[in-house]
Amino acid sequence: MVEDSFGPATEAGIGNWDIETDVFVVGFGAAGTCAAWSAATAGAEVLVAERAGAGGGAAAMSEGIIYLGGGTPVQRACGFEDSVEEMFAYMTAACGPHPDKPRIEKYCASSLEHFDWLVERGVVFDPSFCRETSMAPTGEEGLVFSGGEDAYPFNEIARPAPRGHLAKTRGSTGWLLMECLVRSAKEAGVVVETDLMVTTLIVASDGTVVGALARRYGDTVSVRARKAVVLTAGGFVFNDEMLARHCPPLLKGTFKVGTEGDDGRGIMMAQAVGAAVKNMYAGEVALPWIPPRRLIEGIIVNGRGQRFINEDTYIGRIGQAALYDHDGVAFLLVDEKAYTENWMGLKASWVCETIPELEQEIGLPEGSLETTIALYNRHATGNADPVFHKAPEFVRPLEPPVGAVNLSVGPAPYAPFTLGGLDTDLDCRVLDLSGEPIPNLFAAGRCAVGVCSFGYASGMSIGDSTMFGRIAGRVAATGT
Ligand SMILES: Cc1cc2nc3c(=O)[nH]c(=O)nc-3n(C[C@H](O)[C@H](O)[C@H](O)COP(=O)(O)OP(=O)(O)OC[C@H]3O[C@@H](n4cnc5c(N)ncnc54)[C@H](O)[C@@H]3O)c2cc1C
Structure with a gap:
């Protein structure tokens, strides 16, 4: 819960500045490390305030998937063809509705260079591919499909290519990525003050941002930023009041994806200084019901016993649809051939000899499940799914006995984070309600708009936080 006023404070009200710097970066996570590195490398004196006891942010706790494409060395080594155009086609389809085409275009065009930049910062990507998961593999593989690129409708819009890149280590990789980015920023000369929480921006009489107030153990510290303030302070999934105002479906999430800094x-x-916000209703919702992928042979239905999506698509698309459009009520129906415990131990809650029995046990409307399975099986005999277009390899008639895994909120984890934030131009200048840049104020990462207007693929958050973080730092330091 956020307590104090958001300001702004006025320059006239500051007596003596406690600290002065050129570029003041707020937060030392995915976007902040990159912003600080590029501002320092461009010659600016850079101070970072980090409210936690160390840098890393949510990114250090993350799976560490980074969405990169256009033909990276890892993609090529794994035998996948990709191009900037194919990546753009996929992202404009997947990140909408109302995709931000110019932002996506910039992201795709910069992707190969960003890959090289990460490698130069010491991030090692193993040139190997894991098919089984769209999360971090249990092995050291450096590449996964992370957004349903190989599933309908995207497989018909762009040539499917995996773009989820991971630093080389087993399991979650975010800590390793952030170790490299934190080290690089410090080596570039960035000064980091931890346990320092920025509370309020300071503006001059003409509205120019000239610094910020921060708190450390009850003391207030004033920081003058001669060139710019860069906000890279994360999103708002840990602020229920903001969720209720902008994005109520995420209140139902069972595992908030972030840190308490996402307030x-x-x-x-x-x-408070006049910035506009955008895409505030958008949220990623991971529903990690696979691996194993064998479960995709089952079907997912809502509380009305109806299918609503192709089960072979990205788990975040399924979680988002279930939470936003179906009240977080969903069931996975499987027969004996498809059934297995999922990777996190989710088991069937009901097993029945017949479909009407299962329907009754779950409490679905009479006849609903029977109708759904009859229609599914009718086409599945020919390995077809004309309603939701699941890939033929997963489509066959479901045969009783049948069981159901409860994928509803509660029994199953729904893990959200917010995608909306401050509106910025493509140079990360924060815009006011008229669309004009607020002088000397920049933002990147989850406190700003990113490439996702609503739809998401794993890796796009760290991807756009790091890439636009770099841009924010450079422009803050040099003006271009
Ligand atoms: C378990 C988990 C798995 C995830 N997996 C992935 C994945 O595989 N791929 C992906 O793209 N994304 C993933 N994410 C999401 C991703 O980590 C975040 O969305 C991303 O880190 C956002 O970057 P950021 O720089 O905006 O925020 P962060 O990386 O969280 O950095 C923000 C920093 O700002 C600090 N801060 C906040 N407020 C203040 C303040 N007022 N003053 C000073 N400091 C402040 C915070 O303490 C924090 O260190 C995952 C997250 C989690 C938790």
Whole structure:
């Protein structure tokens, strides 16, 4: 819960500045490390305030998937063809509705260079591919499909290519990525003050942002930023009041994906100086019901016993649809051939000899499941799914006895984070309600808009936070 006022404070009200720097970066996570590195490398004096006891942010706790494409060395080594155009076609289809085409275009065009930049920062990507998961593999593989690129409708829009890149280590890889980025920023000369929480922006009489107030153990510290303040303070999934106002479906999430720093303060202190926000209803919702992929041979239905999506698509698309459009009520129906415990131990809650029995046990409307399975099986005899277009390899008639895994909120984990934030131009300048840049204020990462207007693929958050973080730092330091 955010307590104090969001300001702004006025320059006239500051007596003596406690600290002065050229570029002041708020937060030392995915976007902040990159912003700080590029501002320092461009010659600016850079101070970072990090409210936690160490840098890394949510990114250090993350799976560490980074969405990169266009023909990276890892993609090529694994035998996948990709191009900037194919990546753009996929992302404009997947990140909408109302995709931000110019932002996506910039992201795709910069992707190969960003891959090289990460490698130069010491990130090692193993040139190997894991088919089984769209999360971090249990092995050291460096590449996964992370957004349903090989599933309908995207497989008909762009040539499917995996773009989820991971630093080389087993399991979650975010800590390793962040170790490289934190080290690089410090080597570039960035000064990092930890346990320092920025609360309020300071503006001059003409509205120019000239610094910020921060708190450390009850003391208030004023920081003057001669060139710019860069907000990279994360999103707002840990602020229930903001979720209720902008994005109520995410209140139902059972595992907030982030840190307590994702309290929305970075967004609100900028709103207090006139910043506009965008895409605030959008949220990623991971529903990690696979692996194993054999479960995809089952079907997922809502509380009305109806299918609503192709089960072979990205788990986040399924989680998002279930939470936003179906009240977080979903069931996975499987027969004996498809059934196995999922990777996190989710088991069938009901097993029945017949479909009407199962329907009754779950409490679905009479006849609903029977009708759904009859229609599914009718086409599945020919390995077809004309309703939702699941790939033929997963389509065959379901045969009783049948069981159901409860994929509803509660029995199953729904893991959300927010995708909306401060509106910025492509140089990460924060825009006001008229669309004009607020002088000397920049933002990147989850406190700003990113490439996802609503739809998401794993890796796009760290991908756009790091890439646009770099841009924010450079432009903050040099003006271009
Ligand atoms: C378990 C988990 C798995 C994930 N997996 C992936 C994945 O595989 N791929 C992917 O793309 N994304 C993933 N994410 C999401 C991703 O980590 C975040 O969305 C991403 O880190 C956002 O970057 P950021 O720089 O905006 O925020 P962060 O990386 O969280 O950095 C923000 C920093 O700002 C600090 N801060 C906040 N407020 C203040 C303040 N007022 N003053 C000073 N400091 C402040 C915070 O303490 C934090 O260190 C995952 C997240 C989690 C938790």
